[in-house]
Amino acid sequence: MVDDLTWREERDRFVDDDAENAAGPLARQFVTLGASLSRGGGHDDVASVLERIVHVARDVTGADVVSVTLRDGDGFTTPVETDEVATKADSIQYETGEGPCVESTVDGGVGYAGSSDLAHDERWARFGPAAAELGLHSVYATGMFPGGDQPRLGALNYYSRRVGGLDHVDRDDALLFATFAAVALQGARAVEAAELRSTQLEEAVRSRDVIGQAKGILMERRGLTADEAFQTLRRTSQELNIKLRDLAATLANNRADL
The missing domain is CATH 1.10.10.10 (Winged helix-like DNA-binding domain superfamily/Winged helix DNA-binding domain)
Structure with a gap:
């Protein structure tokens, strides 16, 4: 249970009331994504929604590369990415069965996994060095929906070409962004099915x-x-x-x- 002081601090961080900046960082992220998705007029297919999600996610987090992992039967697929190197890195995770996007999609818990230095991360002995060889040195992934019932839809994957390049990203912001993206994805799927x-x-x-x-x-x-x-x-x-x-x-x- 969050105490009153923590709640007020989180509220103030979410919405910054100074005159020059009426919306705080997290609010601006959601406004940016919402405005981008709404430009499709509610008729975008799933692929178009995912394209918007990865580009907005890259812009608002400062990641170098962003991709989406989706479940594909018993495996995984990367339907969209901002750079093909992300698909190569994701594929290594799918082939080895290790890495943040796999863990964030299939494991229980909050649905977040990451590394500040892939080349030397002992948790992912095969994926980490292979990703570093591709020029990607830090990563994190958030499950869609994070913290929700299994199985998750997939994961948002963020890569940086620098060691510690994603350390500035707030974990709670990332999880909320993944939830927002999952809602948008499910909405697009529902429209497409209808x-x-x-x-x-x-x-x-x-x-x-x-x-x-x-x-x-x-x-x-x-x-x-x-x-x-x-x-x-x-x-x-x-x-x-x-x-x-x-x-x-x-x-x-x-x-x-x-």
């Missing part, structure tokens, strides 16, 4: 309509019942190995030739 369902529904309606037209033509020209007309379409579709909707569309578009 748009897919809408597209599928529209396609189903169009298919039903064109099949109805073809049935009507057969009923009129051959004196069939509705069920007989549908069975004729279905049987012909199977015999010719043509989708029922495509067969119906061909029939409806060439009714004058029948």
